[in-house]
Ligand SMILES: [Zn+2]
């Protein structure tokens with residue numbers, strides 16, 4: 001089965017992700033902007049059992065807009081946030097797509113929190129579902145309880 005590897009910038013923290021992700025999305029929310037340091041963030045999600053994280057990480061938690069606890073895992077050396085989980089979608093791990101350093105990574109299907117989108121940003125593709133309603137972020141996609149923030 002296809003396995004992809006995401007790493008932090010210094011390389012000591014890795015996530016091995018088996019099979020195709022269940023969801024790939026772009027989030028324009030302000031928290032994702034701060035997390036990534038960019039003006040939007042792209043993440044891919046796999047069932048927890050398809051993600052093996054190796055290396056040292058520090059966790060930081062916050063309550064997302066949805067009211068759910070989100071837990072971020074980042075490298076204590078270089079600071080890259082590699083992965084996060086949200087209790088609003090239990091059993092699924094989100095991995096930062098940029099951490100795969102793969103320009104051929106599959107395209108996102110969802111673009112959420114577009115009311116926070118910088119107006120020069122456009123997520124292209126006929127397949128992309130666009131949403132400006134944080135509530136929709138819960139029901140979009142393959143599984144109920146999806147939370148992008
Ligand atoms: Zn690192």
Ligand SMILES: [Zn+2]
Pocket residue numbers: 027028029030031032033113148149
């Ligand atoms: Zn977000």
